[in-house]
Amino acid sequence: MASSSSSSNLEERHEVFLSFRGEDTRKTFTSHLHAAFKRMEINTYIDYNLERGDEISGTLLRAIEDAKLSVIVFSKNFGTSKWCLDEVKKIMECKKTRRQMVVPVFYDIEPTHVRNQTGSFASAFARHEERFMDRPNKVQKWKDALREATNLSGWDCSVDRLESEIVEEIAKDVLQKLNRVYVGDLDQEIAKYKQLATHQWRYFLRAPHAAGLFQNYQATLKHIDKLEMERHHRLLRTPPNMYTDADGSNANNDFYNMWSNIFRF
Template sequence: MSHMAGSSSYNIPQNTHEVFLSFRGEDTRYTFTSHLHASLTRFQIKAYIDYNLVRGDEISTALTRAIEESKLSVVVLSENYANSKWCLDELSKIIECRKNNGQVVVPVFYGIDPTNVRNQTGTYEIAFAKHEKQFRSNMSKVHRWRSALAEVANLAGWSCSVQSMESELVERIGRDVLEKLNHVYVGDIDEEINKYEQLSNLQAMNLMRGSGFNTQLWHELQATNQHIGQLRMKKNVILLRLPRGV
């Protein structure tokens, strides 16, 4: 079992993204979403943002994988979000990852009331009237979209109205995302530490049971304890990402 002590998968990601941003490009790409992305970058959070302006009928495999690999998704629900089949497919995948993988989902209601999202009223009602005509032979897709919108609207999130100070709001959302990410990472590391502490206790018991000093068991125990120390250091590094005041 000593080989376990040589592995670790709980670094803060260095080469991949941590957060997926879902948004309606024509509503917020060059305004709120770009400001939010800049805020996340200031907090050293790696966010995936799709810059593809030309989209097909289905979300790409790469985009699906990007959602699956994210620890957290921020969904910017705007007035025309439901007009986009692409956005609705993204949201359905995000909700699927929330249910199956425990992905954290943070909704932002940008210039729209959560009730309109939850019940698909207002511009969302108009959008779904069109979707139901187009997908009359595939209503399960439409029902899946409706269910995803209802679920995301019931999650705790952020509201951005025309009266909001957008610059302050994106900073607050950035801090919130950072805190939630750290909670996920720390929780993962705590589970890993607990697993290796159990292994360490077992190795120590086996070492004491022997009739003589067992060099191999002693080295295995030292390697396990060293790995526990490394995990605790990584936990401290993650906690240091939190800015003062969070």
Template sequence: MARSSSSSSNTTPQKHEVFISFRSEETRKTFTSHLNGALERVDIITYVDKNLERGDEIPTTLVRAIEEAKLSVIVFSKNYADSKWCLDELVKILERGRTKRQIIVPVFYGVDPSDVRNQRGSYAEAFAKHETNSEDKTKVREWRNALVEAANYSGWDCNDVNRTEFEIVEEITKDVLEKLDRANVSDLDRQIAKMEQLARLQDQFYHSIITVENLKNRNATIQRVRELKMERSIRLLRLTPDMLSYMNQNNDNDDDDYLFPSF
């Protein structure tokens, strides 16, 4: 089942977790397609821009797609820097990354990371054209700085001749999934740790002063920890809305199973 959403000037993209920035002409039918398919197979919803009619500026729908993503994969290919559109995407992605509200995963496909960082080789050629054709020198400098910043993130170098593209794609997919899982449950992990600490204190208090009220308080905290752990498991399972609806219906019918033990 396809779970990627695509760009359109007239529609709002579906809810997604990952935004993929790439040079369409180079990798849309090869590496990016393979990576997107691998992410879909592990139930990660991606946003892939399939709009080939591009103007000078990226549309608001695409900016919103970048802002709503939890993680962005940037596929740096040989001619990525030729595209002003790609460079503007990169700037927006890094803006989100600086607020620590988005994870950034650079992938270097057919290009050396140092060439991206230092704008050498094909990247030097691309910027020679940008410097000549662009009247906005500030924007060109912003693009250069963005490439330096992005290349300094921990990422993936696909130029290892000892590994197949399939192996590399699978490793990137596993890495993305692990990063998303940590991000998706980090708030719950903090809550669970605090509630477990509270439960231990309440247990000590109950054993020093044994009352029904103290027992109720301790049991209520323990029950809350169970609920949070259940929610954590549900997030990691990436259950679909219809499956969650089914679970909620069952929970409504099984409320008696969650009553505090009798004293």
């Protein structure tokens, strides 16, 4: 299933289309994954509309086409939804025609059940084949799309790990595939410590001879320097030790501190 992060504003640009079976994961895994995308500032098109027609809407088709990457959350009842199957078919078409990236996620379902339509997918497709006896090609296209999607490198959530860790890793994987770098967490930390440094400096001015106040202030500034350097490393995609000596000290420590102090005061 999938509509915009704001649910209805198609004009809002999105990078990722999130396909999922609502009754399986809307309030659990998919909501956590969507929250992780939002936290990492990944614009996502997700549809929470519960009313479905027989055919996939033109709005959703355009949303899939406009995405750079689609995430498909396969679950036990995914195969029962013609809507979800149409989304997968369209996603795989866009992979071929628009070179769209696709990330399959298997939640509470074995990848082989999806690929070969066994397990819960077997009964679902038996009903589809009965309903569409006059259109066997339609069901076959769904099967082909599922096989293509499950043959891609993806994420198996059945492994014995915390769901929060898996969600975080999927979000980071999507961010990397989009060739983007997230520094929002560091910006928040930097802002917090800068506020702390401001308060520490004010306290020091009121009591300049109080033991430890200036040392605490300097320690906070040093920590801010470390966070800002890490931010630069992420943005430039450089190794964390690029500007350090073998012993971990800054190769230009004196020079760096001199200029930091000049601009700071």
